[in-house]
């Protein structure tokens with residue numbers, strides 16, 4: 001059996017709500033190795049952040065409930081770890097760029113204090129650093145994310161920075177002490193495309209030179225196309241398709257993936273698409289079948305009652321959809337030919 | 343009458359901003375006691391009624407600061423802002439109640455603009471009550487409709503901002519902005535944390551409102567592919583100044599400012615067909631200048647791949663190179 005750096009197996013992460021459990025993350029499988037870049041794309045609210053917060057075990061324990069699954073980091077199950085071991089993982093092994101800078105940055109401390117804290121936290125066991133050393137490291141980290149005037153920025157409070165600057169401070173804090181796994185949750189939403197491009201170069205260098213593993217969560221299909229090797233497509237708490245980047249753009253298979261690609265506004269113009277038909281799923285009363293079935297143009301009876309399993313269509317290209325199983329295709333063909341005759 | 347004349351007639355402009363400067367004092371160390379962050383440094387633009395003006399540009403170039411200043415949340419150092427012909431900076435920077443109803447903003451960072459101690463119902467009720475949009479017994483139904491508009495299930499009314507996802511917060515902020523039935527909306531990255539399908543639905547909804555009710559939008563975004571498809575004109579900012587303004591098609595097909603060209607060349611796209619539409623890749627080099635010490639001459643000269651001798655000495659003026667197409671560059 002291969003050992004992966006991170007191996008998420010059949011993860012289920014639910015939330016307690018007044019109406020009952022919101023069964024959000026529903027059996028996610030995902031692996032990544034050192035020196036690799038993967039992307040996760042998917043619907044708003046499909047559980048990308050929830051999955052990654054489960055990995056770091058930073059979900060609100062009073063609200064979250066993880067009924068099933070394993071999260072193996074170097075073969076150790078994170079879900080079974082004690083708090084001291086978790087601290088170690090967060091300090092040395094995994095860092096995450098939070099989706100919401102306003103939540104990640106404390107409004108009452110300066111940027112400098114917050115970066116110093118991160119550095120001290122991650123290097124606790126090593127020899128303590130003096131103020132000068134801390135400042136030097138922090139200044140370099142800010143410069144690395146292309147913010148001018150790092151000395152001044154150290155003295156700033158978060159509200160004195162623009163949206164994109166706050167986002168870059170979060171990136172700087174995640175990169176200041178390099179870890180083995182970097183989870184970037186929508187790191188570029190407030191960055192202009194030239195700075196975004198420079199940040200991508202920085203991430204690529206980190207992966208190539210330091211063998212960091214990168215998980216990039218984004219709504220920008222253009223960004224994953226440029227940056228990552230392999231893409232996971234997620235819908236309503238399920239991974240529905242996995243493929244290498246080239247393959248996914250050449251040959252998207254899952255109806256949701258195709259729908260998503262049709263919605264991307266094009267630089268060539270042509271207006272705005274109508275969006276994928278239908279609404280986001282109800283997580284408290286999820287359908288027992290394919291979670292995309294209420295919105296899928298190809299839905300068949302089986303889709304509503306049974307969950308499609310991940311099926312390998314081509315080497316490295318898997319999809320969870322009955323359309324690609326033999327029985328469905330047979331049934332489908334028959335129905336289509338009946339349709340044609342009628 | 344030519345196109346330009348039409349655009350400059352007074353009554354078609356819903357908003358005009360003239361020579362706006364917004365500076366923030368640099369706090370902290372003594373040696374910088376008299377320094378300022380020149381966030382907005384002499385900006386002129388107007389928006390016609392019913393227009394969708396796209397405002398793009400470098401992160402930290404002053405786009406949100408312009409938005410906040412219009413809303414009365416920053417005090418400008420200099421300049422004037424006219425809304426429907428009226429100087430809104432006059433009245434001690436307080437905005438009138440009618441301005442507050444007519445003009446709404448969707449903040450860039452919805453996480454920090456929604457009160458975590460209120461539920462969504464309370465958040466949406468406030469503008470409905472303040473601006474007396476519906477009578478008391480219709481409030482709940484109006485909240486439901488506000489959620490419908492942004493495609494959120496009605497049971498969201500009872501959730502709090504802390505128990506919903508990042509994209510969902512953005513949807514709530516959009517719903518809130520629409521509650522007062524505004525005429526003019528500033529949208530600061532309204533869809534940046536939404537998936538492209540929901541983005542498409544929200545944009546379609548905004549475009550429909552725009553057509554039906556002749557709404558005007560100032561649309562701030564980094565998504566240049568999105569901008570291509572929705573705006574009537576685009577203005578681009580660099581370091582507190584506008585460097586190019588053009589009708590959308592011209593902006594994308596005949597960009598003249600080197601910064602515009604650099605930006606367009608870096609757009610991540612999803613097909614070869616689109617790759618071909620981009621200018622040849624201009625890799626960003628050189629130091630990004632600080633808004634505290636703005637370079638002499640053209641402020642882009644430290645990174646410009648076309649700069650000539652005069653660029654580091656003389657700041658170019660904004661010039662109209664063809665009707666409606668303005669560029670601030672010595673070469674244009």
Ligand SMILES: Nc1ncnc2c1ncn2[C@@H]1O[C@H](COP(=O)(O)OP(=O)(O)OP(=O)(O)O)[C@@H](O)[C@H]1O
Nearest residue numbers: 015024044045046047048049050505506507508509
């Ligand atoms: N504390 C909570 N209590 C109840 N439900 C929650 C909580 N946090 C998140 N959720 C719900 O779980 C679902 C998944 O949320 P999550 O933030 O993981 O989505 P996401 O894929 O990261 O979405 P986005 O693209 O908007 O960031 C959403 O429907 C959200 O409403």
Ligand SMILES: Nc1ncnc2c1ncn2[C@@H]1O[C@H](COP(=O)(O)OP(=O)(O)OP(=O)(O)O)[C@@H](O)[C@H]1O
Nearest residue numbers: 160161162163164366381401402403404405406407
């Ligand atoms: N309250 C403040 N105090 C001090 N400086 C500020 C304040 N608000 C903004 N600034 C500074 O003004 C400049 C412009 O910020 P602004 O938020 O307008 O940028 P932006 O164009 O919206 O960028 P982004 O695309 O990253 O959101 C930045 O250098 C920022 O640090």
Ligand code: SF4
Nearest residue numbers: 290293296303321322
């Ligand atoms: S399994 Fe059925 S409903 Fe689900 S995506 Fe495939 S065809 Fe559509």
Ligand code: SF4
Nearest residue numbers: 640643646653671672
């Ligand atoms: S004025 Fe000079 S430095 Fe500025 S954009 Fe034009 S060519 Fe470049």
Ligand SMILES: [Mg+2]
Nearest residue numbers: 048049099508
């Ligand atoms: Mg998220």
Ligand SMILES: [Mg+2]
Nearest residue numbers: 162163406450
């Ligand atoms: Mg901004």
